[in-house]
Amino acid sequence: MNYPSFSVLMSVYIKEKPEYLRESILSVLNQTALPDEIVLVKDGPLTIELEAVINEFIDNDILKIVEIKENVGLGKALNKGLLECRNGIIARMDTDDIAKPERFEKQLEHFMHNPTLSVLGSAVEEFIDNPNNIIAYNTVKTEYESIKKTIKFRNPIIHPTVMFKKEDVINSGSYKDWHLNEDYYLWIRMIQRDYVFKNINEPLVSMRITNETYLRRGGWRYFITQKKLFDYMLKSKTINIFEYLYNNGIRFVTRILVPNNIRKQMYLKMLRKKKV
Numbered sequence: 001m002n003y004p005s006f007s008v009l010m011s012v013y014i015k016e017k018p019e020y021l022r023e024s025i026l027s028v029l030n031q032t033a034l035p036d037e038i039v040l041v042k043d044g045p046l047t048i049e050l051e052a053v054i055n056e057f058i059d060n061d062i063l064k065i066v067e068i069k070e071n072v073g074l075g076k077a078l079n080k081g082l083l084e085c086r087n088g089i090i091a092r093m094d095t096d097d098i099a100k101p102e103r104f105e106k107q108l109e110h111f112m113h114n115p116t117l118s119v120l121g122s123a124v125e126e127f128i129d130n131p132n133n134i135i136a137y138n139t140v141k142t143e144y145e146s147i148k149k150t151i152k153f154r155n156p157i158i159h160p161t162v163m164f165k166k167e168d169v170i171n172s173g174s175y176k177d178w179h180l181n182e183d184y185y186l187w188i189r190m191i192q193r194d195y196v197f198k199n200i201n202e203p204l205v206s207m208r209i210t211n212e213t214y215l216r217r218g219g220w221r222y223f224i225t226q227k228k229l230f231d232y233m234l235k236s237k238t239i240n241i242f243e244y245l246y247n248n249g250i251r252f253v254t255r256i257l258v259p260n261n262i263r264k265q266m267y268l269k270m271l272r273k274k275k276v
Helices: 018-029 048-057 074-084 103-113 144-150 166-171 182-192 211-216 220-235 241-257 260-270
Strands: 006-012 037-043 063-068 089-092 117-127 134-138 163-165 196-208
Touching (some): 006 018, 006 074, 063 074, 074 182, 089 166, 103 117, 117 182, 144 196, 163 166, 182 196, 182 220
Parallel strands (some): 037 063, 117 196
Antiparallel strands (some): 089 163
């Protein structure tokens, strides 16, 4: 099938593991529908090991490197890379996750059959250490109206699975610097402009999970950054005062009061489906 041209947008920084980066890039290059460019943003100086992995692929014509001298964080790095993408459709990919071989093909088919579609995500399977060691599935709402309802309470789109239209993202203000919530803030603004969202409730990405994943979801900094997001949603009338209080109450318990090991179990039991 003749698929539309598209770009893959990735960002790497100094603390990431070179072997994970290699696996991630290879999963993009082994797709049934290939991008015609991979825009890889170097968010500040990298280790020798990370540079060595990038050099393994440097002769591949589709790899385009964008360098930022100092680490600026994911939101600003993606915004820089977004502007460097030459295609109207962009797929996001994290540098420690693995795309299923048919991920892009299945997503592009949705864009081809739905011209109004702006953002398309998918479910994921979560693994520890080895991609075959799947511990849970993160399922998603598929239809636009359900996504609009979900966004009032939590992020309805799993960022590393997303494919979107560049123009619609830029028209909504692009990525902003918002600690661990850059994507959530962007989706809120896009839905406020009535851009159409959809999910495929099939795991098209294998997402790497570690104990640090749950550590990042706790603490005062994460609570405050989410509270500010709910402040914005209340002010813009995306949520009402009762939804605002509910959101902050739940976050205070899960981010501040609950220890990390219990938070991990809560995520696995309440917000994920176990492997079947």
